[in-house]
Amino acid sequence: NNNSQTSRFKAKKTMSSSSFRSTIIDLTSRYVSVRLGGHFSRSLGSDAEVMSTVLIALLGSVCLLKVSPPRSVVVRKFRTMAMPMSVCIMLYRFITVLFPSIAPFQVHHDLFDYVVTFLKYVYSVLDHFSSLHLPSNLSVALTTVFRDLVGLAIIRMVVEYCQSFRRTSFAEVKTSAVDSLFQFGKNNIPYVANELQKEEDKMEVDLETSLKDGSRKRTLALPPKGRTSRSLLLDLKKRSSAENKKWEEGLVSGAVYCGEKDHTELLNAAYAAFSLANPLHPDIWPSVNQFEAEICSMTASLMNGTLHNMEDIVSTVVGCISSGGTESIILAAKAHKELYCKRKGIRHPEIISCVTAHAAIDKACEMLGCRNVKVGYDPETYKIDVDAVAAAINSDTILLYSSAPSFPQGVVDNISRLSSLALAHDVGLHVDCCLGGFVLPFAKKLGYDVPAFDFTVPGVTSMSCDTHKYGYASKGTSVILYRNKALRRAQYFCYPEWTGGLYVTPTIAGSRPGALSAACWASMMAMGEDGYTDRVDTIMEATAEIAKAVQAIDGLYLLGEPKSMIVCFDSKEFNIYRVGDKMTKLGWSLNSLQRPACIHLCVTLRTVEHRSKFVADLEGCVAEVREEGNDAALTGNAAVYGMSGSMPPGPINELLKCYTDVILKA
Numbered sequence: 001n002n003n004s005q006t007s008r009f010k011a012k013k014t015m016s017s018s019s020f021r022s023t024i025i026d027l028t029s030r031y032v033s034v035r036l037g038g039h040f041s042r043s044l045g046s047d048a049e050v051m052s053t054v055l056i057a058l059l060g061s062v063c064l065l066k067v068s069p070p071r072s073v074v075v076r077k078f079r080t081m082a083m084p085m086s087v088c089i090m091l092y093r094f095i096t097v098l099f100p101s102i103a104p105f106q107v108h109h110d111l112f113d114y115v116v117t118f119l120k121y122v123y124s125v126l127d128h129f130s131s132l133h134l135p136s137n138l139s140v141a142l143t144t145v146f147r148d149l150v151g152l153a154i155i156r157m158v159v160e161y162c163q164s165f166r167r168t169s170f171a172e173v174k175t176s177a178v179d180s181l182f183q184f185g186k187n188n189i190p191y192v193a194n195e196l197q198k199e200e201d202k203m204e205v206d207l208e209t210s211l212k213d214g215s216r217k218r219t220l221a222l223p224p225k226g227r228t229s230r231s232l233l234l235d236l237k238k239r240s241s242a243e244n245k246k247w248e249e250g251l252v253s254g255a256v257y258c259g260e261k262d263h264t265e266l267l268n269a270a271y272a273a274f275s276l277a278n279p280l281h282p283d284i285w286p287s288v289n290q291f292e293a294e295i296c297s298m299t300a301s302l303m304n305g306t307l308h309n310m311e312d313i314v315s316t317v318v319g320c321i322s323s324g325g326t327e328s329i330i331l332a333a334k335a336h337k338e339l340y341c342k343r344k345g346i347r348h349p350e351i352i353s354c355v356t357a358h359a360a361i362d363k364a365c366e367m368l369g370c371r372n373v374k375v376g377y378d379p380e381t382y383k384i385d386v387d388a389v390a391a392a393i394n395s396d397t398i399l400l401y402s403s404a405p406s407f408p409q410g411v412v413d414n415i416s417r418l419s420s421l422a423l424a425h426d427v428g429l430h431v432d433c434c435l436g437g438f439v440l441p442f443a444k445k446l447g448y449d450v451p452a453f454d455f456t457v458p459g460v461t462s463m464s465c466d467t468h469k470y471g472y473a474s475k476g477t478s479v480i481l482y483r484n485k486a487l488r489r490a491q492y493f494c495y496p497e498w499t500g501g502l503y504v505t506p507t508i509a510g511s512r513p514g515a516l517s518a519a520c521w522a523s524m525m526a527m528g529e530d531g532y533t534d535r536v537d538t539i540m541e542a543t544a545e546i547a548k549a550v551q552a553i554d555g556l557y558l559l560g561e562p563k564s565m566i567v568c569f570d571s572k573e574f575n576i577y578r579v580g581d582k583m584t585k586l587g588w589s590l591n592s593l594q595r596p597a598c599i600h601l602c603v604t605l606r607t608v609e610h611r612s613k614f615v616a617d618l619e620g621c622v623a624e625v626r627e628e629g630n631d632a633a634l635t636g637n638a639a640v641y642g643m644s645g646s647m648p649p650g651p652i653n654e655l656l657k658c659y660t661d662v663i664l665k666a
Helices: 017-037 048-065 073-098 120-131 136-167 170-188 190-211 229-248 261-273 286-302 325-344 360-368 386-392 415-425 440-445 485-491 514-551 576-585 611-628 636-644 649-663
Strands: 006-009 306-308 313-315 318-322 350-354 371-375 397-403 428-432 462-465 478-482 493-495 503-505 566-570 591-593 598-602
Touching: 170 190, 170 649, 190 649, 261 514, 286 306, 286 318, 286 478, 286 514, 318 325, 318 485, 325 360, 325 397, 325 428, 325 462, 325 478, 325 485, 350 360, 360 371, 371 386, 386 415, 397 415, 415 428, 440 514, 478 485, 514 566, 514 611, 576 598, 576 611
Parallel strands: 006 371, 350 371, 350 397, 397 428, 428 462
Antiparallel strands: 306 313, 318 478, 462 478, 493 503, 566 598, 591 598
16 A cells, blocks of 8 residues: 555546445355355354354454445444454453363364464464463464454455555556656666756756846855845845836736735734744743634634624634645644544545645645545536545545635535535545635625535535635735644644653644734734625626636637636647747746646736736737647747656656756755
């Protein structure tokens, strides 16, 4: 079971849970029939040893193998009782061998005779018992119990491998094999390694030329003498003035979500007031902890996580502040792993997500040793394929992952149906609401058609909401919410035996900038419900207007139905990346996406003011591409994504690492 490996699961092409369960039942019945062969001439009712063998085989199949999650309440209760029942039966077998005088029969056969070869080591251990002059009955009893346990363990191991093989697609095996060959050639064949290094060096030079300013001043060591505050501030302002121009003109998709001058000045002042604060020290900065608690409470109220009484507001949903959406998602995965693995005895946890889910869940699975089971999407709506999710759930599933909205196409998954699955199978359901957390609640109040996505859906156990996006806070804050304290506690990091003292942190980081929490609190308090409502109304109107205009452009079509702030489009006539490259030359910074190839615009308060320019520029670029025809040479993103689509993950990973090396270079 390769925990860090991602598998793709398609409901129609995979053996169903019921058919796989039938296979196991058939194998169990075959074993029982063989096991009973030696007792066929006896009366079944008089041979309690045979009955105990049958019961242990069946109970073992239920409580140890865990082939698939039971859908019936009765079956779930039976599984809960299976373990103590099987233990009692094995204990009874042990006692009847040890004290034959108290039982009407004797056990002459162990449970799994066909694993004799494997149990040779067991015989040597039991010989050691004999040398200790143990009673013969005790040796026989230990042999019986030990072989029962080993047999059940072997069956469990075999079935776990069968489950893993059943969930692994041919494409996954092919990708893994190609990547292994690539790594082998790179690390063990000198000629291949040299050629790859030459290409990487050339690529790094090209990337540095396109990404870095060759005339930039670089500081690679501490200056011998410190610079004055005045000169430093002048330098910083000069750099920021040049770099802020692009987003101030509304030419950027996402990135800066507010940018209003008065609001930015408020954030800067709040940051300055608590620039030295650290939430790790609540005794020194209690206000910062109060800010964070109130941020979580306000966000929970937006997600319908509170109960309004006559005298007070009682919070039923709890949460904490993180550094961003990625950390919130990692913490949610960690909390569900800790809680559900311990509660259900899961050793190889699995999380089910859509191929459109944010890459943060891939990071979480890689870091936490979980298997990320990827399912497809509906080709018409681009929402997660709920039927594929239902087919992918098994006894190792701990969490279903959904988006509201998804980053690529901006659609809200069918969270109500996912909730029914989560409740039926007793697994968690996370809603990635990082983009929509401060848009969807207000859009719903304004009368827009927003499907259920928050804690009013009973199966939702956690939500991630980014305050540094449409919450208009400074970059570096997000809120992770849980339905109850038990889940939030599972997120904590506790180390009681550290020599530096009792240590606990709620998130991954130890020290954190309290200034960001202060700025976040100030942003939410300054906006209020009326401020958010007005701005969301503006964004929703602009999104609908842009989507309608894009749909009307010959050669383009929309992917999904815009429900929030994302307008995603593609073309069936030409390479859409060519349009993106031409928009880039006009100063626009859009998001290029893949599988399928498409481009999206994330509408913000800055782009709202320039929606007409966006539509006009897009129309012009599309006209140019259509006039050039499909034979034009591919450059820019069109060339990069075209190349990546024909290459295995290994070389693409090297390209991404090379790109990151250049970005991190001074």
